[in-house]
Amino acid sequence: MLRINEVKLPLDHSEEELKQALLKRLAISASDLIRFSIFKRSYDARKRAAILLIYSLDAEVKQEATVLKRLSSDRHIMLTPNIEYQYVASAPDGLTDRPVVIGTGPCGLFAGLLLAQMGFKPIILERGKAVRERTKDTWGLWRKGELNPESNVQYGEGGAGTFSDGKLYSQIKDPKHLGHKVLQEFVKAGAPDEIMYVSKPHIGTFRLVSMVESMRANIIELGGEVRFSSKVEQLILNNGQVEGVELANGEKIPSKHVVLAIGHSARDTFYKLFEQGVYMEAKPFSLGFRVEHPQTMIDSARFGPSAGHPILGAADYKLVHHASNGRSVYSFCMCPGGTVVAAASEPGRVVTNGMSQYSRNERNANAAIVVGITPEIDFPGHPLAGIELQRKWESKAFEVGGSTYQAPAQKLGDFLAGKPSTEFGVVVPSYTPGVHLTDLSDCLPEYAITAIREAMPAFDKQIKGFGMADALFTGVETRTSSPVRIKRDNDSLQSINTKGLFPAGEGAGYAGGILSAGVDGIKIAEAVALSILHELKVAD
Template identity: 45%
Template sequence: MIRINQLKLKVDHTEEALWSKAAKTLKLPVKEIESLQIIKQSVDARKKEELHFTYTVDVKVPNEKTVLHKVNNVNVILSEKKEYHFPAKGTEKMSSRPVIIGAGPAGLFCGVMLARNGYRPILLERGESVDERRKAVDEFWKNGLLKPDSNVQFGEGGAGTFSDGKLNTLVKDPLMRNRKVLELFVEFGADPSILYINKPHIGTDVLSGIVKRMREEINRLGGEVRFNSRVTDFMIKDGKITGVVAGGEEIPSEILVLAIGHSSRDTFEILESRGVPMEAKAFAVGLRIQHPQKSINKCQYGVEDHSVLGAADYKLTHKSKNGRGVYTFCMCPGGYVVNASSEDKMLAVNGMSYHDRAGENANSALIVTVTPEDFGATGPLSGVHYQRELEKAAYLSCAGKIPIQLYGDFVKGQLSKSFGDVEPAFKGQYDFTSIRDFLPPYLTESLIDGVEAFDRKIRGFKRPDAILAGVESRTSSPVRIPRNEEFESSIKGIYPCGEGAGYAGGITSAAMDGLKVAEAIAARFQRLPI
């Protein structure tokens, strides 16, 4: 196979044009190309008047070495296909089935891989199935009645189910786990283009069907996914896990995967009480900001609407004058700001997009790095305490509605009275308030400094009628559960996994961590006899 890098074509090109460009690069007739596979596609928008796709492709042709020698181009090389490999089965015997807590990306991908290799895992999900969960979330957005165990944070699919469904990650991938995750998403219903586009996304509507089919696969292969099964205790004896208590039932297991998600605060408290080592970690908090999607498109693509590229995105970073990092996170093109609360009388927001990203607004988290020194408490759960204090204040500021304020008024410290040209796009009730009143001064200072800097990169970012909403407090886990090189806690048999345990930061990295833990379990243990 020959790999061609840096193939550039206008964004409205045809498939025939791609094959023709590849053939021209190889100095061959098109008919001599036996196959062509797109490995990567990214947008080159540096020249707004002439937008391009840049491709990496693998092509199969006769006499590859002869072709390479004739072409003599640094962008044309031999390509060796790399594949993901699940390890050979271990030799240590299990006395009971492995238990996975949490049916988010980490738990589901761990569960699928274990099920496909004969380990028949039991997945315990505190929330409801994705269909029932969606009903609960819609009802909450409509009337504010929160289900503590089935909401935007908890339930089948995890917190990522109500998001943009982004699948990009910065995790290095020499063992092809990232590719395997994307291939599994495609197998369970995602568009095959996620295998090669530079910033793949699924969308909340499509993701719901995918996670349901993953659950069905686990059940089909002898595993078991149990909903409404919140774990209320951990059975630990002589430094080893022996089982858990869920729904009043003791479930024995010497293998326990903690894929609990970043919002399982009560579970963190139980783990701490049982002596499972944990530590506070830095994360980020802030607000959501909304702009008209057309203005983002104009800045990024040079036009307000682009029929091929769709809704534009952005990713911005800045070091504020006070030394704190400020950055945008989980940007949702054509999306909505949603009430993402999971605890009574507390309020948190997140962003969400459907697959078509057809909403009028762009939104993103506008967040600031905070460290254990900021938390105002000590101990492994001090970050949880910090989050809760912010969320309580946000809830009280608008009696449970999403607190909002226009950016210009936020800077001036005055209450907003009406919207400008930016129309609100929310899921959940909202109301005007003074957001500055419940943010620590260092966050306000950092956010304003960041927005001013971002306006130099995205013209109009600091427009006075941009809509702020708060508080964005669930960017990542405030806790890390240490594990060794075999992915095991110092409490034997416990495998901390995914975002909640502090080892991931998004859907793809959480899913990849689920693969890692499944591999570690399989490399050590024999599967149970049927």
């Protein structure tokens, strides 16, 4: 099989034109082509009047070695690499020490799934509810302003990524192609085949719900166990070695291999782990607002006359500005054709996030516009100081929004002018349970407000109309990533001071998004399996 990269065609090409372009690149006749498939498809929209689709193709041809030798000078043609996943271990018969996985976000699900596929029969514990019950609780906040602190956007089966755009791409280094395994498992669970080849795949919340259920059923079928409403109160430790976990109801589950995939919002768990002596340190994260624009405006600015084309779909963007006060301002978690959602997990606080369905056909585009902050400058001292900083601004947003879980909001033009908003313009807010128009200048640190005010006109130069006066800011966005890193050994992937504890995923500071969290879950599952086998070998 040959891999042919950089095959470029106009946006409205036919399947036959794609085949002919492949034949031309290989300089072979149709009779010499056995079959071909699309490995990746992206687009180049730098020339809006002539947008190109860019393909990587896999082709089976006659006399492959001869063709490859003849085209050896073309760096875009090579043998198709083998990226199929290979399991690192399998569980021995009679294994009694079952690994425990805490959390059922993408990281915990994939750690549990891989351990189950290797025969280790994991016990998976989730403080929240199963995904459909959890969805009902989440709607309770969105529709009624009623927050369930143990079942919400942050807690429950599927993790925070369930109520998001379902983005399945990442910029992580992935030399073992573990991301391919993640996508394959998602397709098996019901995701569309296209996520295997489009450049920026996404799924959307409704599809993620059924996929998560399918993955859970697979884990159980393979001998694993998944338990909901099972909050881990503390680790059971003996001289720096994990020997199990204790649940909030007092139940103790023995295990010398515990995967900690708790997500970035399990604040009470972070504090308990710190009290128990697990090493952790503060890490950088970002603060900001959600901004909404008409999706049609973003489409037109990005795609010009091709706006609305079904292959391109709703346009996204990625922006960054280095402000004169030394702060970096950037767009984060852009959700085309989506909604701004309430993402609080603690009473008396307001948090925003973004979400899209698979169709991405809502009227507004939204993204977080955030400012990077660091522990050295902005929250020095205690390893958990970042959590307290998040809480401070989430509480302020709750207060400024009217103390009803409505979010404070302000039109962009008024934000730049430094005056409160009193009425909406053309952008109708999508946030539920609703927004309260006000002045957002008190909802973030002064340095963040100053940097964002400087960035918006700069972003308008990159995307025409981005600085429109009627664009709407909604606050606050504080959960861009975990404010904590639970440091682990680079080789064993265990906590650097707690043997048998495997910090994993976004909450531990080692992932950011669904795909990277799934990849980290696979890495952790491999490390747990190899650790178990090593200990059995030593014991023999």
